[in-house]
Amino acid sequence: MAYVDGFIMPVPKKKVAAYIKLAKLAGKIWREHGALDYKECAADDAPVGKLTSFPRSVKMHGKSTPFDGKRMIYGGFKVAVDA
Numbered sequence: 001m002a003y004v005d006g007f008i009m010p011v012p013k014k015k016v017a018a019y020i021k022l023a024k025l026a027g028k029i030w031r032e033h034g035a036l037d038y039k040e041c042a043a044d045d046a047p048v049g050k051l052t053s054f055p056r057s058v059k060m061h062g063k064s065t066p067f068d069g070k071r072m073i074y075g076g077f078k079v080a081v082d083a
Contacts, residue, residue: 002079009072010058016042019066 011019020040027038046054058071 002082004077004079005074006077007072007074008054008058009067009069010055011042011067015066022066 023040027040030038043054048055057073
């Protein structure tokens with residue numbers, strides 16, 4: 001059975017390059033420890049909603065670090081459809 005760990009975290013636009021550098025290293029480490037695949041994605045179409053939205057869920061702020069782990073959202077998911 002396939003399984004996916006998903007994470008959403010705010011990364012200030014000016015820190016995306018630093019985060020990608022860190023993520024490339026993390027991807028190698030995850031693969032060394034058994035991950036079958038590793039993806040990093042950046043929001044492309046995630047508008048601020050009136051009640052719910054990705055930006056509201058992580059309270060986007062300009063922080064000085066590549067990412068703020070306190071605002072990270074995560075969860076594990078069983079794959080229901082793999083088409």
